[in-house]
Amino acid sequence: MAITLSMRNLSLRKTPKLSNEEFKQLTSFIYEKTGISIPPRRKYLIENKLGKRLNELNIKTYSDYIKYLKFSPQKETEFKKLCELITINETCFFRDIKQLTLFKNIILPEMLKKRQEQGSKSLTIWSAGCSSGEEPYTLGIILHEVLKVSIIGWNIKIYANDLSPAMLFKARKGIYNEYSLRTTPENIKKKYFTVTKEGYKIHPKVQKLVNFQLINLADPRDVKKIPKSDIIFCRNVIIYFDDAVKKKVLSHFYENLKDDGYLFLGYSESIHRITKLFKPQIKPGGIVYQKNL
Ligand SMILES: C[S@@+](CC[C@H](N)C(=O)[O-])C[C@H]1O[C@@H](n2cnc3c(N)ncnc32)[C@H](O)[C@@H]1O
Numbered sequence: 405m406a407i408t409l410s411m412r413n414l415s416l417r418k419t420p421k422l423s424n425e426e427f428k429q430l431t432s433f434i435y436e437k438t439g440i441s442i443p444p445r446r447k448y449l450i451e452n453k454l455g456k457r458l459n460e461l462n463i464k465t466y467s468d469y470i471k472y473l474k475f476s477p478q479k480e481t482e483f484k485k486l487c488e489l490i491t492i493n494e495t496c497f498f499r500d501i502k503q504l505t506l507f508k509n510i511i512l513p514e515m516l517k518k519r520q521e522q523g524s525k526s527l528t529i530w531s532a533g534c535s536s537g538e539e540p541y542t543l544g545i546i547l548h549e550v551l552k553v554s555i556i557g558w559n560i561k562i563y564a565n566d567l568s569p570a571m572l573f574k575a576r577k578g579i580y581n582e583y584s585l586r587t588t589p590e591n592i593k594k595k596y597f598t599v600t601k602e603g604y605k606i607h608p609k610v611q612k613l614v615n616f617q618l619i620n621l622a623d624p625r626d627v628k629k630i631p632k633s634d635i636i637f638c639r640n641v642i643i644y645f646d647d648a649v650k651k652k653v654l655s656h657f658y659e660n661l662k663d664d665g666y667l668f669l670g671y672s673e674s675i676h677r678i679t680k681l682f683k684p685q686i687k688p689g690g691i692v693y694q695k696n697l
Contacts (some may be wrong), residue, residue, distance in 0.1 A: 419455025422447060422627050426466035430454075433473060434490060437483065438567060439622030439649035442490070453489045465666040484618075488570045492644065495535040497542050497580070497588045500639070500671050506689030507635075508546045512664050515634055516551070516558075518664065525557055530609025530660065531564040532621055533641030537606075537614070538584055540564035543637065544610040565619035565629050572616050578606040622649055627656040634662055639670040647678055654679045658695060667693040 422430075427450065431442045436512055454469070461526065463469045473482055498504060519527060527547075531540035535653060540562045547562075566572055579602045597604040619626040620640070629631055636657050642650045647673060657667055658681045669675065671690065682693040 417459050419451065420465055422451045422466050429470050430466060433470065438487065438620060440644045441646045442492065457489060484534055484569050487567045491568045493535040493568060493571050495538045496584050496586055497538045499587065501587065502689040503668060503671065506594065506687050508550060510687060511692060512550055520573055526559040528633045529562045530630055530636045531562060532636060532638040534564035534566050534575060536571045537564065537578065539637060540614045541606050541610055544613040545592060548610060549688060560613050562614045564576050564614050565617045567620055572618055575616050578611050579603045621653050621656065624656060627660065630660055632662050633660055633665060637665045637668045639668060642673055643670065650678050654681055661695055663695055663697060
């Protein structure tokens with residue numbers, strides 16, 4: 405009862421006001437640490453999301469919160485919390501089916517054939533900015549669909565990373581609601597998910613292909629933790645970065661990708677203005693990028 409009341413008091417409490425100067429300081433901090441740019445028109449979003457957090461911490465002003473983020477002994481933990489609050493994690497299984505069909509029917513078979521001819525039955529895929537896991541698990545399902553039983557003869561690794569600990573927690577758990585599966589074909593739902601009390605649980609044979617890690621794409625030391633990839637998926641992530649950070653993140657992908665590898669970006673994400681490191685390949689179903697060597 406006491407807890408319920410105090411929770412209620414917390415939610416009824418007025419949230420602190422964010423001045424323009426504090427907004428500038430806070431968004432510069434976020435930009436420096438994560439590469440994420442938050443324009444002034446989104447100020448109200450920051451106030452909505454962080455106001456409750458300040459009340460939880462009993463911090464009265466944003467200036468004090470910025471000091472807390474920069475100098476308190478809890479700064480590392482608070483930074484993770486901040487990432488949870490400011491990131492946009494919208495995703496679903498089988499997002500952008502046209503692009504995934506291109507991956508399934510053209511890029512993946514070509515890559516598997518090539519690696520087999522080179523005598524290495526090994527394939528590494530990186531899902532960069534994986535949110536709650538729907539994208540890397542979708543790729544795992546597609547690999548099972550393409551390779552069928554012969555998958556046991558392959559060494560397949562899908563590295564999946566995000567900035568938000570809460571999203572990675574959900575991803576590792578691998579249980580989803582109907583909404584996450586809204587664009588998933590019925591036969592795939594039946595084959596790769598078990599219905600549990602908590603929701604749809606992804607099949608362990610897909611789950612074991614994926615390795616989740618907390619990684620900041622804007623941090624070169626972090627991205628070095630990912631082994632060289634044959635294929636990189638980074639969809640609907642670089643839209644949150646300005647051109648300078650896009651350029652930096654794309655150079656990390658260039659370093660990571662094998663010379664004959666492929667990079668998939670989000671449907672609306674164009675990079676021709678940003679870098680010459682990659683050349684677009686126009687294929688049925690969309691554009692995929694290869695390294696300019
Ligand atoms: C909109 S979701 C896209 C998820 C998935 N790729 C898809 O297309 O469905 C963007 C994700 O990128 C993550 N993200 C943003 N900036 C990041 C960074 N600097 N490092 C790692 N992940 C980041 C966010 O936390 C968020 O979960």
